[in-house]
Amino acid sequence: MRSKLYINGAWVDGTSTAPVYDPSDGSVIAEVALAGEAECEAAITAAHNALPEWSKTSPRFRSEILRKAYEMIIAESDAIATLVSRENGKVFADAKGEVTYAAEFFRWFAEEAVRVPGDFRKSPSGDKRILVTHQPIGVSLLITPWNFPAAMATRKIGPALAAGCTVILKPAGETPLTAMAIVDVLERAGVPKGVVNLILPSPVGPMISKMLHDPRVKNLSFTGSTEVGRVLLREASDCVIRCSMELGGNAPFIVFEDSDVTSAVQAVMAAKMRNGGAACTAANRIYVQRQIAEKFTAEFTKAMSALVMGPGMSTGVNLGASVSLKERNKIAELVDTAVKDGAKVSIGGKTPEGPGAYYPATVLTCEKNNEILKHEIFGPVAPVVVFDTDDEAIALANDTEYGLISYVFSGDLQRAIRTAEALEAGMVAINRGVISDPAAPFGGVKQSGLGREGGFDGIHEFLETKYIGVEI
Numbered sequence: 121m122r123s124k125l126y127i128n129g130a131w132v133d134g135t136s137t138a139p140v141y142d143p144s145d146g147s148v149i150a151e152v153a154l155a156g157e158a159e160c161e162a163a164i165t166a167a168h169n170a171l172p173e174w175s176k177t178s179p180r181f182r183s184e185i186l187r188k189a190y191e192m193i194i195a196e197s198d199a200i201a202t203l204v205s206r207e208n209g210k211v212f213a214d215a216k217g218e219v220t221y222a223a224e225f226f227r228w229f230a231e232e233a234v235r236v237p238g239d240f241r242k243s244p245s246g247d248k249r250i251l252v253t254h255q256p257i258g259v260s261l262l263i264t265p266w267n268f269p270a271a272m273a274t275r276k277i278g279p280a281l282a283a284g285c286t287v288i289l290k291p292a293g294e295t296p297l298t299a300m301a302i303v304d305v306l307e308r309a310g311v312p313k314g315v316v317n318l319i320l321p322s323p324v325g326p327m328i329s330k331m332l333h334d335p336r337v338k339n340l341s342f343t344g345s346t347e348v349g350r351v352l353l354r355e356a357s358d359c360v361i362r363c364s365m366e367l368g369g370n371a372p373f374i375v376f377e378d379s380d381v382t383s384a385v386q387a388v389m390a391a392k393m394r395n396g397g398a399a400c401t402a403a404n405r406i407y408v409q410r411q412i413a414e415k416f417t418a419e420f421t422k423a424m425s426a427l428v429m430g431p432g433m434s435t436g437v438n439l440g441a442s443v444s445l446k447e448r449n450k451i452a453e454l455v456d457t458a459v460k461d462g463a464k465v466s467i468g469g470k471t472p473e474g475p476g477a478y479y480p481a482t483v484l485t486c487e488k489n490n491e492i493l494k495h496e497i498f499g500p501v502a503p504v505v506v507f508d509t510d511d512e513a514i515a516l517a518n519d520t521e522y523g524l525i526s527y528v529f530s531g532d533l534q535r536a537i538r539t540a541e542a543l544e545a546g547m548v549a550i551n552r553g554v555i556s557d558p559a560a561p562f563g564g565v566k567q568s569g570l571g572r573e574g575g576f577d578g579i580h581e582f583l584e585t586k587y588i589g590v591e592i
């Protein structure tokens with residue numbers, strides 16, 4: 121198991137260390153190295169020095185390294201998934217699903233590396249030729265959250281390397297071991313020294329701020345909360361650093377009366393409970409049309425009550441621990457506030473005794489103005505709200521500063537598409553609980569973010585467009 125920083129092709133100690141915990145029982149899994157100013161500076165220097173040569177390698181060369189890393193992650197997926205489950209708390213099946221999804225970003229961007237388009241055409245007046253090409257932005261700082269420690273890293277490293285950028289990865293302090301395992305794979309897949317670096321700065325805010333004021337850093341790709349995203353956008357503005365922001369969500373899930381209730385419950389379970397609810401895409405507010413509300417809530421409550429909570433690595437468990445007691449307590453606080461605000465608990469709602477950062481599967485029925493509906497819950501808690509008309513559902517769904525993903529369930533595809541078009545979200549799932557796909561553009565509108573990851577757009581987050589006007 122790797123536990124050191126990775127700078128200029130070497131695993132090195134930092135200025136201090138910090139423990140990484142297993143949230144299912146609070147035990148220490150490892151002590152990891154923390155970076156001080158010298159290590160952050162060394163990582164920038166390494167990425168900066170490696171850039172000229174790496175950016176000149178052929179797209180095919182970069183593609184083949186990514187393809188090899190994809191194959192290695194698949195071959196080693198059980199070991200990496202075990203690490204994910206242990207440091208994050210999610211159940212092994214979710215961890216394994218994440219690792220496969222993470223590997224797919226390397227496969228997708230191995231394919232995209234050799235397909236970056238350009239343009240050559242006559243100007244409208246005919247006076248010149250317009251030549252458009254794309255070049256790597258340069259040294260990119262990649263900051264990732266704890267909820268998908270493998271996939272959020274590969275979703276950034278894949279396009280960055282494909283584009284010819286060099287990177288400094290800063291994983292979440294709660295889950296650095298998975299990121300270290302991914303970097304270890306990249307090293308073995310043949311990534312030259314200095315192209316990928318990994319740091320864990322402490323204290324994080326001032327160190328990252330300093331890095332964002334270093335003129336050698338050209339690009340920031342951040343996934344995390346909207347709150348931290350706003351801070352980083354401000355920090356990045358001084359040097360006008362290019363920013364991609366994948367931020368928080370507050371996803372509505374609309375279930376229309378013409379839905380097949382059993383299928384809708386299955387989809388809501390997938391949308392809500394993947395990762396124990398700790399996903400930016402997690403269904404956070406479930407709006408059900410009055411005619412089927414009672415049936416839906418009964419079936420949904422039954423499905424939630426069938427979940428078995430326990431350590432992520434234990435067999436038969438399908439709801440793991442939250443990443444930390446701090447995160448678990450935030451979930452409990454949101455539920456307590458919701459109940460004070462009039463929500464009724466159908467199941468769950470009580471913090472269990474004993475060790476481990478557990479919170480049970482919880483279904484709440486609440487009025488449409490309940491406080492909990494304004495917050496990203498990030499846990500296994502599902503507030504259900506009844507609505508009457510399509511317009512009301514759309515208005516309720518859009519009544520948030522977030523706009524990452526929305527879900528629509530209906531037996532009438534025209535109605536679903538009409539609704540999807542009216543929803544203020546970067547992504548809409550119709551009659552499905554999960555739509556994330558490395559081949560599709562992932563990202564939000566409003567305060568859920570800027571830019572897109574994956575799909576054909578993802579590589580462009582790491583490329584500058586250059587126009588060359590040619591006299592003819």
Ligand code: NAD
Pocket residue numbers: 263264265266267268272290291292293324325326328329343344345346348349351352365366367368369399400401496524564568569
């Ligand atoms: P967070 O914002 O607390 O932390 C994210 C990362 O930023 C971590 O690596 C953290 O160490 C770092 N960080 C924290 N403060 C910083 C600072 N001042 N300067 C620089 N870096 C700093 O988020 P989290 O709790 O790790 O993750 C949960 C959040 O991430 C949720 O809001 C979730 O919706 C969001 N998320 C979004 C997406 C997406 O694609 N839109 C995907 C996953 C998670």
